Amino acid sequence: MVLFGTIVNGVAIVIGAWLGIRLRRISSDMKETVMKAIGLAVIVLGITMALEGQQFLLVIISLALGGVLGERWNIEGKLNEVGSWIERKMKRKSGGTLAEGFVAATLLFVVGAMAIIGALDSGFRNDHSVLLTKSVLDGFSSIIFAATLGIGVMFSAIPVVLYQGSIALAATFIIRWLPEAWLDLIISEITAVGGIMIIGIGLNLLGMPKIRIANLLPAILITVLLVLIYSQWFAL
Template sequence: MPTGIIINVLSVFIGGIVGTFAGHLLSLDFKEKLNMIFGACAMTMGINAITEMENMPAVIFSVVVGTALGLAIHFGDKITWACSKMELVVSKFVHQKSTGLSEEEFSNTLVTIIVLFCASGTGIYGSIVSGMTGDQSILYSKSILDFFTAIIFACLLGAVVSAIAIPQFVIFMILFLLAGVIYPLTTPAMIGDFKACGGILLLATGFRMIKVKMFPTADMIIAMILVMPVSYFWTSVLGM
């Protein structure tokens, strides 16, 4: 039973609804300062995951090459386009209030939280572990952060935040169902490097959340696909 996934998805959906309809009760200063705390929490989760890295060259190679591929095929632009379409669909059912953000700011913020909710190493790894071992603790921890993050971002973006729960559920359930195939093929080193790669994405996402530097986090997602095969090649083929 994918209890962790269900709770994580509900945390985003309900948090988005709460933020959409109760966001006006929170001051702008409160939202901005709390968002900085969420950014710090995301970076903390990222740093914690990075400490489990086994093969630094393999992880660095995956991040650099994966990001380069993402930029080359404009993967981030495709996600931004999908985000804009999702926002249009949501606006047909729920009246979107004026956000006060420019189109570019709205798009950048939406991409940031989609990566945080749907493509973080914590969520992906947590879904795989949940499917293989039944351990839900990783996703439970992620749900706490996601719930409050969804509230704050829904104050800025509106009901479109709740809609992110849909692709999140699809992605995590696919990983949950494939876990029986993926997990037995991995090694502890591959898992550690995978989590470290996800940690780098979380660190970059945290910097985006506090608006220090707008890392191309959407383009970096491809690194999550590369890191396990590269880690295996590094240890088993090269013997390093």
């Protein structure tokens, strides 16, 4: 089953968030310390991912063009609107933390090497080991996020399932025509782009001046296009 790993990942986020909501009696000082500790760990993870890129110029161009498109389309604003819409549907007071939790958790769980590589493994080889490992990590992370940011974290399971599921299904078709060398380069450059976004998420968690990470998401698609052009030009 191609979507097995993706479904398990979504369920792990929901269960973790459910547990986190019930741990909201954690003191504010403890929450702050834990969130900043996660922020530091996320930055280290992002740096590790960013260094995996083989053609860093492609990464820079992708992020620049992605930022232009993201700001023009106001992706982060629209994600916040989705969270606010869910909040209104649940008859919660406007201005709460649901939207913040939804956006923060969605970005952390979606933007990353494990989401991409795990989904590709599911599609290419029907191997779900990477996504199952990610499920454990996301489950524990969602406990902390939900305890701090509320029920919005639970709804992040929806875009995670849609995103990873789409990649896994697309991979079953891509493998039929994409050369392996091209595929390896795409994965490495997307990992680098995602790593830089992860660093930005970590800085946001530390309370630094806010970076609109969601508005950089188009960089992932641009990276794929640039790698395909680069690979064709240099006949990889």
